[in-house]
Amino acid sequence: MISDEMLAAQILRGEISAFEELVNRYKNSVFAIVYRMTGQYQEAEDISQDVFLTVYQKLYQFDQSKKFGPWIHRIAINTCISALRKKNKVVTLNFDETYIQQYEVDCHYTYDDPEKMFERKELRANIEKAINELPDSYKTIILLRYQMDYNNQEIADILEISKENVEVKVHRARKALRKIILKRWNERGQAHELPAN
């Protein structure tokens, strides 16, 4: 199978069929990112289309010595963030400490066995809702790390930050997610005080 980078070269030579092949390869992953970010099907589809238009227009900027996947997914993320900003949605990608603190896991919470408390399906729904409540900065990290299966270095390349920074952000995103989940549990009266030790 011809590589993504070769397809990109063909597109630059004007072969529209190569671009069609590229769309078919990446439409699902791009849509997954956008849908995770927006949570709305139609909006996600429109933004996904914009992503590919942007890819086509900026393809000459693509460094063919690098992998195409991270490049197109970065465009997907940036396009999505731009679209959400236009809709006046609160989108921020900063990871300030002040922003982190509200998502720090409160140690007053404790856990029962989650498998006894929830059905698997219900647990999944809870987590998905919790993801949607995350700030876009955390949501982006979660998406890239777990949905797109990128490693920390690849995420660093996509977001143009250091690998160490990615590791820190993954931790913070997971803590933020956990806090939302525990908060829900607590609201249901299913959380308990942490033992004194």
Next chain:
Amino acid sequence: MNCQQINHYLLDYSEGNVSPPLRDAIEEHLSQCEYCRNNYKLTLIENEILREKIDIPELSENFTSRVIQAIVPSHAYSFRRQRKKPLAWVAACVALIALVGIHWPQISNAFIWIDSKNMACVGQETQAGPRLNAGQNGFNTGQLSGAKDSEIIVGSKLDYGNKDNTNKSSRIIYNDAATTNHIADRKEQKEVSRSAAKSWKNSTEDNKSSAAVKTPSSSASDSIPVPVDVPPEYQLVEVEKHPDEFVYQYQRKTDQARVAIIVKDSMDQMMYGLKTEESSVNPQQFALPEEDKQYLSMADTGPNENSPDMKAKEMAPQVPEERSIKVNKYKHFDITIRGNIDADELTRLALAVNFQSK
């Protein structure tokens, strides 16, 4: 390690990213603490669910075609690419300016040529030098090369009226007493200006000769070649301007014999190669560097013809030959010298005359 410390490392532990000592400490703690054990279970579940992708709905089937349809109207990718790069435009403009600069002499020549139709010729210095080869058998053929970078064809006895004649590559106009009566019907005769033809009308009965000279205008600043170094016994009596040629009429002081030097713009013979009648000349033969001017001999050239200093006297009395120098691929002129003087005198005159380009 207490619960808070364990909680800090649980994510890394769940992904196998902790050192063995830390892993042992965490496992020991988990075995004793139900709270942290449940916390760890939840972390594992989160890991699994976060990696599940089943909640992503399917894209519509026509998504790809919609994208392609949106792309196709602007399919000319290369154009879009250029349009997006202002530097490319800058580079193109610079290249255009450089191109115009390089070829400005030729461009300006074209304008000067147009302008010169309505004004007198004024000479401009050039390294003109006559190149002449006189024919034999009574034909007085000559060829004159004006500038140092010029194209020369030394003619032979080919009658344009009979292309099946001997020399395939000749394109020289000639005539002598034996062929005088046919001149009017010949192709090259049509190129002679009306005035020149008129001037000969009364002088072609006997011993009429002509020398055909082809010379490109060469140097960057030239336009119309103006004859110079004409022997002092010849006096310029008239300059006629025509749309595509200049005719310099000279009169020999001793016997009033008339000589016409006709400078004809040869736009149709521009660019590479010779305009031969029956032989094709590889244009590459003429793509010589300016500084390496040399004569390219044709098939039947003599031994002296390879000399880079092709003096006219070396070749004047020899068998008609064809030689060429490619110097200016942009523009050249056909120069014809005709007169009712004998062949030797015509040859001498052609050898003497140089041209300055204006």
